[in-house]
Each structure stands twice: as structure tokens, then as C-alpha cells.
Amino acid sequence: MHDLIASPFLNSFVVLRPGRLEGIELPERRFRELERARDAATNLPFWLVAAARARWGTELALRSATEAVLVRDAPRYGHSRASWEINLGCDLDCEHCYLGEKRFAGLDEEGKRRLLLILRDAGIVWLQITGGEALIDPHFSASCRLAHELGMMIEVLTNGTRLPNPAVLEALAASRPYRVTVSLYGATVETYDSFTRRRGTFKRVMRGLAAGIEAGLPLQLALIVTAQNAHEHDRMRAMADELGLPYKEYTHMSPTIYGGAESLASQSPAHLKPLGRFEGCNAGHTFLHVDPHGKASICKVGRDEQIDLMAEGVQGLARLGGIADRLMLRTGGCSGCQLSGNCSVCRPLAKRYQEAKAPLNTYCQHGQKGNAA
Incomplete structure (x- = not known):
């Protein structure tokens, strides 16, 4: 299994280490040198051995380029980042959720494999795996492993209820994400279980966070602040600090992907933060979103026109920028x-x-x- 990924990235070239955010930007001549070393199965160039040691403390001396580095080919299109709803099913029933009715449906294991190969061919380097709840998908481990093998840097979004599962921890350790973001919905049993409408959720999530910390996973918290849990806002922050985990706060709830208003009622008006000016984004051009059925859109919100990747393949993405x-x-x-x-x-x-x-x-x-x- 490779230790590093070398890849074209937008208008540059990078070397990345799975499970780590820090990267190394390369001039094109260095990237071409790695391609030649790969093709000739020679040892890694000294400059990369030294750079990996300095950046990540990784010792790669006397390793062959073929063994140590996955050198990715130039993509056909300019996409580099994607989010993928591996399913829409969830074991919780939170009222703020923008997915509305969360039905468990989507591709089978072979379909997921085909989709990941298409995303590899599209040039995806940074892949966010989400849901629904990603960790309850029966093919999560296999999909995570394949994405890793294909040279993708993985982020997982989860509610944390399945983190105590040894099989889940084993899968995350084997195909280490650079970030596992866990949503936090309260600071007490009463609030958490009421928020998620599932008894026992708080205890499961706390066990999951403890297990993730013990396993050394790169955890980050997403503090979801709504009218239902706003009275515990400060305690949620304190909990994150006590756990020693970085966090971001989310107070604006979105309409559902079907244009439903039911999620908006959960907002806490007193906690809404002013939104900054929208200055454009790269959705559809360098970023894309894929739903559980393999249909690509520009992002999680802009789903009005979708491309069926399972029918059209990577060639369908040529239309995404125009959409x-x-x-x-x-x-x-x-x-x-x-x-x-x-x-x-x-x-x-x-x-x-x-x-x-x-x-x-x-x-x-x-x-x-x-x-x-």
C-alpha cells in the first residue's frame, strides 16, 4: 500500500500523505521525475525522501517509487474535489436535517466500485463521504478502502453513533481519513436524545468520541445549534474543549433538498450569525456532488440538473460546468x-x-x- 500520493491538482502538482492535511507542492519537473521513477521502478528520488521526512516524519529511504508513491495520471476534466452521499438512510431522526425524508437506497457494492473508478478518472483527489449516516452503509468499509487505494484523500461526515464499533474503527484505521467530522447535538442525555428522537444516542456518541480519540482518529466536531439545544450552546463548546477537539459551529439551517420548509423551524433566531457576501464558488467546475444513485450535480444544494454517471460515465461531466x-x-x-x-x-x-x-x-x-x- 502506498505511503504517499502524487497528483496533478488544479494548475499545480502535489504530494500528499493519507490521513494528514499537510501537503507538498511540486514544480512540474519534479512531478515528471516521479512519473519516470514509477515507470522504471527505481528508488524514490532523494529530494522526496528528505521532504517526506521533514513534512511528516516519514522514513522512505531505499523504497521504490512504485511501492511508496501512488502517482496519479492527469485527469480528463478539471474536477479535484467531490462529496458523495453513500446513502440517505440514517439511524437518527433530527428535525433540522436538510435531507427531509431519509430513505435508505442507492447503488449496490459493485455500483459503488464503478462510481469510485469514475471519480478517480474525473480527477477527484479530495473525497468527502457523507449520508444520511455514512457509517451505517453496508459497503462503507469496502468503499473507503477502494477510495484510499485509488489515491483519494478521505473525509468522513458522521453522527458518531457507529464509532464505537470495532469494525468501523478498523476500517477507518486501515484507510485513514484526513478528517472525521462528528456532528454534536447537545451536552446532556435529555437534550441529545430528544433532538435526535432516539433514546441512548448521547451515550453512544460519547462512547464513539472516546473510541475515536483512543484510536488516534483526526476528529473534528460540528456543533449544530438550534432552538432545541441552544440553551446548551456554551456547554457544547466546553465539551469540545474538554475533549481537546477542534470544532466549527452551524446555526443556519437550510430548506430540505426537496424545497421543504420543515427544517427551517428548528433555527434559533438568537444564534443566527450574519452571513458574509457570497463571492462565487467552483461548484460544477472543480467540485461536484454525487447522490446515492450515482447522479452528479454541482453541489448538495444545486441538484436541479443531474448527470447519471452510471449511464454516461466520466464523459458526462463535460456538461457539468455549463449546468x-x-x-x-x-x-x-x-x-x-x-x-x-x-x-x-x-x-x-x-x-x-x-x-x-x-x-x-x-x-x-x-x-x-x-x-x-
């Missing part, structure tokens, strides 16, 4: 808006809010005091 450009155009009530240059949400997300008939003040400047039409 992204169309979805970003202002339409409907946003056409001709004089405030659009300072919007805080992208056009696809604004459309979801409009479909959900959300109050303007949740997503649009026209709903803010002083900007009313």
Missing part, C-alpha cells in the same frame, strides 16, 4: 435585483428558500430592515 453556469443565473424573483451584488447565498440556495416559502429575512436582503421593497 453550474446556468444554475447560478438569477431567475424568478431575483431577476434584475439591485441588491444582488451583495447576496449572502448563492442562486441555487436562494431557489430552495423560495420553494420553501421561507421569510425573506432568512436568506434575502429585501427582508432586512432598511432594504424592504
Whole structure:
């Protein structure tokens, strides 16, 4: 199994170590040298041995390039990052969830294998595996292992309930992600179990976090703050600090992917943070999203036009950039808006809010005091 990944990345070349965020940027001539070393099965160049030792403390002296480094070929298209809903099923029932009705359905194991090969051919280096709940998928371990073997840097999003499972820990240790992000929904048994509508959730998650820390997994917490758990906001922060884990906070809930408003009612108005100006993104151009059936879209929000990768293969992604450009155009009530240059949400997300008939003040400047039409 490879220790390092060398790959074209956007307009540059990088060397990465699975399970670590730090990378090394290469000039093209160094990358070509690695390609030649791979093809000739010679030892690693001295400069890479020294760089790996300095960057990661990894000793690769006298290792062959073929054995130590997976050198990835140039992609056919310009995509480098992807998120993948391995399924939509979940063992919890949180009211804030943007997935709405979470039905467990999707590709079989062979279909998942084909999809990952397509993503490899598309140039995906950074792969986020999510759900639903990713760790309850029966093919998670095999999929994680294959993604690792194909030279992808893996992030896993999870609710943490399955982290105490020895088989899950073994899979994560064998195909080490660079980050495992665990959502946190409260600081007490009563709040947590009420939030998730499942008894015993809090204890399972606490066991999972302890097991993940003991296993040395690169854990990060996502503190989800809603009206239901806002009274424990400070205690959630304190819990993260006590565990010694980094965290990010999320207070804005999105409409469901079907344009439903039910998730919006869970927001805590007192905890909503001002949104910054939306200045564009690379969705559809260098980033893509794939649902459980292998259908690609520009992101988790912009699903209005999808490409069936299982039917079209990697060639279908040639259309994704054009789809992204169309979805970003202002339409409907946003056409001709004089405030659009300072919007805080992208056009696809604004459309979801409009479909959900959300109050303007949740997503649009026209709903803010002083900007009313």
C-alpha cells in the first residue's frame, strides 16, 4: 500500500500523505521525475525522501517509487474535489436535517466500485463521504478502502453513533481519513436524545468520541445549534474543549433538498450569525456532488440538473460546468435585483428558500430592515 500520493491538482502538482492535511507542492519537473521513477521502478528520488521526512516524519529511504508513491495520471476534466452521499438512510431522526425524508437506497457494492473508478478518472483527489449516516452503509468499509487505494484523500461526515464499533474503527484505521467530522447535538442525555428522537444516542456518541480519540482518529466536531439545544450552546463548546477537539459551529439551517420548509423551524433566531457576501464558488467546475444513485450535480444544494454517471460515465461531466453556469443565473424573483451584488447565498440556495416559502429575512436582503421593497 502506498505511503504517499502524487497528483496533478488544479494548475499545480502535489504530494500528499493519507490521513494528514499537510501537503507538498511540486514544480512540474519534479512531478515528471516521479512519473519516470514509477515507470522504471527505481528508488524514490532523494529530494522526496528528505521532504517526506521533514513534512511528516516519514522514513522512505531505499523504497521504490512504485511501492511508496501512488502517482496519479492527469485527469480528463478539471474536477479535484467531490462529496458523495453513500446513502440517505440514517439511524437518527433530527428535525433540522436538510435531507427531509431519509430513505435508505442507492447503488449496490459493485455500483459503488464503478462510481469510485469514475471519480478517480474525473480527477477527484479530495473525497468527502457523507449520508444520511455514512457509517451505517453496508459497503462503507469496502468503499473507503477502494477510495484510499485509488489515491483519494478521505473525509468522513458522521453522527458518531457507529464509532464505537470495532469494525468501523478498523476500517477507518486501515484507510485513514484526513478528517472525521462528528456532528454534536447537545451536552446532556435529555437534550441529545430528544433532538435526535432516539433514546441512548448521547451515550453512544460519547462512547464513539472516546473510541475515536483512543484510536488516534483526526476528529473534528460540528456543533449544530438550534432552538432545541441552544440553551446548551456554551456547554457544547466546553465539551469540545474538554475533549481537546477542534470544532466549527452551524446555526443556519437550510430548506430540505426537496424545497421543504420543515427544517427551517428548528433555527434559533438568537444564534443566527450574519452571513458574509457570497463571492462565487467552483461548484460544477472543480467540485461536484454525487447522490446515492450515482447522479452528479454541482453541489448538495444545486441538484436541479443531474448527470447519471452510471449511464454516461466520466464523459458526462463535460456538461457539468455549463449546468453550474446556468444554475447560478438569477431567475424568478431575483431577476434584475439591485441588491444582488451583495447576496449572502448563492442562486441555487436562494431557489430552495423560495420553494420553501421561507421569510425573506432568512436568506434575502429585501427582508432586512432598511432594504424592504
